[in-house]
Amino acid sequence: MGKAYEPKKYESKIYQLWEKSNFFNPDKLPGKRKKMYSIAIPPPNITGSLHMGHALNNTIQDILARFYRMKGFRALWLPGTDHAGIATQNVVEKELAKEGLTRHLLGREKFVKRVWEYRETYGNLILDQLKKLGCSCDWSRTAFTLDNNYAHAVRTAFVHYFKKGYIYRGPRIVNWCPRCATAISDIEIKYQEQESKLWYIKYPFKHDSRNYITVATTRPETMLGDTAVAVHPKDERYKDLIGKTVMLPIMNREIPIISHHLIDPEFGTGAVKITPAHDNADAKIGKEKNLKVINVIGPDAIMTKDAGTYAGETVLNARQKIVQELKTLGVLKKEEDYTHKLSLCDRCGSAIEPQISTQWFVKMEKLAQPAIRVVEKDKIKIFPKRYKKIYCNWLENIEDWCISRQLWWGHRLPVWFCQNSGQKSKNKCFVVSIEKPKKCTTCNADEFKQSEDVLDTWFSSALWPFATLGWPDKTKDLKTYYPTSFLSTAPEILYLWVARMVFSSIEFLNKIPFHEVYLHATVLNIEGRRMSKSLGTGLDPLELIEKYGADATRFGLIYQMTRDQQAFRFDERALIASRNFINKLWNISRFVDLGQDHTQNINAKPMTLSDAWIVSRLNSVIDSVTEKIKTYELGEAAQELYDFTWHEFADWYLEISKLQMSSPSVIPQGPSVIPHEVRDDKEGVRDDKEGVRDDKEGVRNDKKGVIPNEESHNTIQILNHALTTMLKLLHPFIPFVTEQIWQSTALPGSDLLMITTWPKPNKKLINKKSEQKFEIIKNLVTEIRNWKTNKKIPLKQQTEYKLKPENKKLLTQKGSRDLIEKLANVTLII
């Protein structure tokens, strides 16, 4: 073993050793293992590369998987990737753009083929990166959301919902990019501040054309499609006008004045023109109030025939001309300078034109109820607790889920439109079925065309925990590992993903998908900004692994985190500290040099006060760390292990062990410090120190090559036992170095540390009295050293120290005087 631990030298070798063992596959684990533990990984996008959030989240999962594996569970951590519709399609489109191509030029079939090629090349990169991090996933079960069997699960789910009447088709307003000729999602929109005008327009009352209500708008051209004017129900100015009608200028259409709580009385005049066809908010109000939808802007951003005299104009031309006409008509009250956020297509920069189109929906009301109940009743526990309320609130106010997307990459809807039927419109009669139907029972058609739409990516990921185990088939895996035990993920996908898995699982399997959910902290950079590639505020975990090693990266991340945190600023200095800690552990091991078969249970008995103290502390730490991992207090557990290993075991016991192994007589002795339970061994109590001291004459301070006396031998056993225990406790956090230490000292044929048994605390050995007595000695030693430092006496220099009278009583413990004198290099004057 080298003086310093070198991660690069060992990490890949150790990982290979684990993989070769097959123990990542729970079915290959030794022993009976009746209890199951399973985690479905939040599948990263195939376009993704590991970022700090992944590093944190997967470290958390690996800690849990390794912990329960060592606890004797059949632990499954099932890995995989998500096809990630929009994200992946965009990435490939950008690639195409570099070649001067577009997906439209390529055509759907070739484009999809191209995306599959992309997936073959890059799709598993992120999984390889997880291996670098040390993740103990069962790679033999790796899943992908577009696998054939997964696709079957997706279609099964769709058909199920449809047959139950939960899926329907309907109009819906979407963000439409006129140039790309597609609907795009909210996340594909970028916003740009723009200097513009706010136009105030008078809408005269029908029966009193001299009076009017004034509305304010940034988009006067949409007024051609207005079907109402809305005010806030409690707005005193307009209260009496609700229900009256006004005449829409230019179009001379009679439209009602309605009320709606979404209207902000503070904005403009407090009265808003409602254009359900071309505005998101208006569409919602329109739907609620059953307003007519009039399309005045076409998908090409040209005014439609319903725009009357403005038909055929571009949006901007129409706007200018309409403002002119309003002036002429004398209904333009005023125009104001106004800066507003313009929605632009992220890809091409065109202005978004909201459009009504036909989409598919899942009715949420009945699905949401049981999903709320299982969380309310803590059948599924969410950590941190505060997210429970947030989750329930969202589901209580949930709207129907739009599941169709006009993309090419994804699961096409299992909807088959009848082609040769008597129906005039080809899209009116259709069959919903898993496979292409032979005949339509409604219209007798026998030619079909599958829907061009694909499903929202989250529709397929909602099935992840059970589809990956083989659902809808009743597989052995499903029976064995479902429901899963634990889900760890980022808080921002609580709605998008977690909630949807819950109701899907209840709907399809009548089971919860997982027992506990942990929403981990967001990793911020040191300035407190979200780590993001596009902002350039991210750190690359792989570079950190390269620099500090995988263990230090893991430990440093976990060490900075506490369970209920919402976010923390990532500090690279924590990784340096972790690297140093790992090196410390390495060197502790070099000193202790397990040197014997540590796979055997070592029965070390505390013989001295120091022994009793360290053994007591060790057992407390086992107990506490075990509890903390179970309740996801991983940062707290890491800190406790750090402190114990370094500042108790290494700083104190290791130093004392040197004394115990060289001249045991200096050690505080005595039956009083040894718990009764462990004194049954005849070695446990010694009464003839003098004799032993004589025996020790000439013995080197080197435990190798000497015949150890009882105490020295016992000290070695305690060192061994403590180190063995620490390695086990630390293994889930820093698996590589602990396994390497284990391997470099294990006998041939012994187990991997990865599958050794998790330590159990021996509560009989937790001895608070010994701990207190030892604390006194520690404090006294520190006090004397401090005195020496202040007196500028080198610590090594032997000197006399006059004990303060109040401290004399502290020396009642046999041998404690000798220990203090040795540790502080003083001769006590009492």
Next chain:
RNA sequence: GGGCGAGUAGCUCAAUGGUAGAGUACUGCGCUUACAUCGCAGGGGUUACAGGUUCAAAUCCUGUCUCGCCCACCA
């Protein structure tokens, strides 16, 4: 705009209502045969601000300020 969280040592974070701790940085000494990625010792905090409850407040309550995260339909 709504919801949530956070403001504690120079920096990153801890602390069931009871003497405010750690890592890092800093200062002094030390290459003591596991480790200088180290050891020993030390300095450093009116716990954002203002009130209140209490024998006792970093902690509980109210308000203010600042920052962050999530959600959202400001025409």
